[in-house]
Amino acid sequence: MSRFSGSTDVPVLTADEMRAWDSSTIRRTGIPERVLMETAARAAASVVDRLYPHGRVAVAVGSGNNGGDALVLARTLAAWGRDVIAVQAGSRMPDEALLHGWRIPVVPAEGAAEAFGGAATIVDGLLGTGATGAPREAYALVIRAMNDSARPVVALDGPSGVDLTTGAAPGEAVRAAVTVTFGAPKRGLLLFPGRGLAGRIVAVEVGFAPREGDAARLITPAWAHQLLPAVPPDAHKGRMGRVVIVAGRAGMAGACVLAGTGALRAGAGMAVLVTPEANRVIVQSALPEALYTDRDTADAMEVQRGAAAVVAGPAMGTDDDSLAFLDAIARGSDVPLLLDADALTLLARDPGLRERMDRPLLLTPHPGEAGRLLSSSIKEITADPFAAAAALAERFRCAVLLKGTPSLVAETGRGTRVNVAGHAGLATGGNGDVLGGVIGALLARGMEPADAAAAGLYFSGRAAELAGRGRGLLPTDVADVLPDALLKVPVPGSSLNLPGILLDLPAAV
Numbered sequence: 001m002s003r004f005s006g007s008t009d010v011p012v013l014t015a016d017e018m019r020a021w022d023s024s025t026i027r028r029t030g031i032p033e034r035v036l037m038e039t040a041a042r043a044a045a046s047v048v049d050r051l052y053p054h055g056r057v058a059v060a061v062g063s064g065n066n067g068g069d070a071l072v073l074a075r076t077l078a079a080w081g082r083d084v085i086a087v088q089a090g091s092r093m094p095d096e097a098l099l100h101g102w103r104i105p106v107v108p109a110e111g112a113a114e115a116f117g118g119a120a121t122i123v124d125g126l127l128g129t130g131a132t133g134a135p136r137e138a139y140a141l142v143i144r145a146m147n148d149s150a151r152p153v154v155a156l157d158g159p160s161g162v163d164l165t166t167g168a169a170p171g172e173a174v175r176a177a178v179t180v181t182f183g184a185p186k187r188g189l190l191l192f193p194g195r196g197l198a199g200r201i202v203a204v205e206v207g208f209a210p211r212e213g214d215a216a217r218l219i220t221p222a223w224a225h226q227l228l229p230a231v232p233p234d235a236h237k238g239r240m241g242r243v244v245i246v247a248g249r250a251g252m253a254g255a256c257v258l259a260g261t262g263a264l265r266a267g268a269g270m271a272v273l274v275t276p277e278a279n280r281v282i283v284q285s286a287l288p289e290a291l292y293t294d295r296d297t298a299d300a301m302e303v304q305r306g307a308a309a310v311v312a313g314p315a316m317g318t319d320d321d322s323l324a325f326l327d328a329i330a331r332g333s334d335v336p337l338l339l340d341a342d343a344l345t346l347l348a349r350d351p352g353l354r355e356r357m358d359r360p361l362l363l364t365p366h367p368g369e370a371g372r373l374l375s376s377s378i379k380e381i382t383a384d385p386f387a388a389a390a391a392l393a394e395r396f397r398c399a400v401l402l403k404g405t406p407s408l409v410a411e412t413g414r415g416t417r418v419n420v421a422g423h424a425g426l427a428t429g430g431n432g433d434v435l436g437g438v439i440g441a442l443l444a445r446g447m448e449p450a451d452a453a454a455a456g457l458y459f460s461g462r463a464a465e466l467a468g469r470g471r472g473l474l475p476t477d478v479a480d481v482l483p484d485a486l487l488k489v490p491v492p493g494s495s496l497n498l499p500g501i502l503l504d505l506p507a508a509v
């Protein structure tokens, strides 16, 4: 289960952004780099000591500041009475003065396998945000020895060999049990394969100044709850928002039911399901709480009268009739419109649809749909989802929720939001339909499209966590616990019980 501090503002940074933040903190505050390093390394030492309290700790030391962190951590653990040995990977060691005179045995890279074999826990302080390309030979040797040792590895800032901006691993890369990352989670830790190699991710606060500008940020519980409009004590269904859902071609009633369920479970005052007559009996039996309108005879303007938000697309069909109906819907109102699934395929076919409508727009593509909208391949989308989401937002002048691991929300001029709530149990058909309905309900309650998308991701992810992690979770199981996820109950902080933990994310398994 993802755990967060109460912070509303946790950046997600590229390696370059992290280095720039570091230098600007030093410049603006006068805090010496050594103090940041000391704070970072002591926080990591606490995590190592808490999680792996017994036996020898072997610390792999690179020649940059990541190695500096490792030396400070080694010295700190030694001062706490732990048995510590260091393995030198670089041609030189970081400043010896970091050891404060503590004597720690140091072995060369060639002795790594033996040193790791004699240890209970390994700390990876080889490479951090300053690394470029695949680890060079002595480093690669030490990384191989680490991965072959069958000992748990705690990576400092990131698993060495992982590009902390892209998540790529161009050569040997550490497979960590835990990554303690400093100041903010790095983007490359949240993108695969980096996410898989990082293990459990613990982000610790180390004394940076507040970040300025529109960097990417985590969607935190505190932020999502703060955005959620309060339910007035004299609420009535009209004030809680009417969501119109255009979904499900004939024979595809399920998508419509699931989107409607998502909307109602997320607190919409009313859901109107617009779907062909062929689906009527199923839709009305499965979700009698929703209103039904026959799509075959519906007037696109009439059906949106009184609506506070419209969701169109889940399994609605991609034929000419569907395009004509979508076009009429898009032009028939000025309330926020969410386009998902088949509606995105139709938009890719007829991008002029965007110009013909005049209303706030949110697109919620998966990488395949994003690829169609940008005329690029799924591989290109997943290689840099941050860039793809930003390009879509620019191209269609709208908010974009790009689904994936992690899902992102982008809008031009606003920082990208990154979701880490939820788990792989959400990767089944139908959850996207529920999510569309949830976001529709949040739009209908007056949230901005990008905010509604980000909050919708968080609350759905949280609901999936509450519903449990096992296989076989139905989208309706997730929808059923949405009301609990939406309650303003504080999310428990890190089970490590140490101060300053911004994020504690379980390993991706």
Ligand SMILES: NC(=O)C1=CN([C@@H]2O[C@H](COP(=O)(O)OP(=O)(O)OC[C@H]3O[C@@H](n4cnc5c(N)ncnc54)[C@H](OP(=O)(O)O)[C@@H]3O)[C@@H](O)[C@H]2O)[C@@H](O)CC1
Binding pocket: 018, 019, 022, 033, 036, 037, 038, 040, 062, 063, 064, 065, 066, 067, 068, 069, 090, 126, 127, 128, 129, 130, 131, 132, 133, 134, 135, 136, 139, 156, 157, 182, 206
């Ligand atoms: N100030 C902060 O924000 C704070 C930062 N902190 C810490 O500093 C880390 C960043 O430190 P950094 O900038 O010194 O870079 P780092 O990752 O140690 O690597 C540089 C070294 O690696 C080498 N090298 C590069 N590529 C390589 C390769 N492929 N294969 C082999 N070697 C390679 C390169 O050698 P060169 O290429 O120069 O010969 C150079 O010696 C950051 O991640 C965090 O842990 C904390 O103390 C808290 C405060």
Ligand SMILES: [K+]
Binding pocket: 066, 124, 125, 126, 127, 128, 155, 156, 157, 158, 159, 160
């Ligand atoms: K590292």
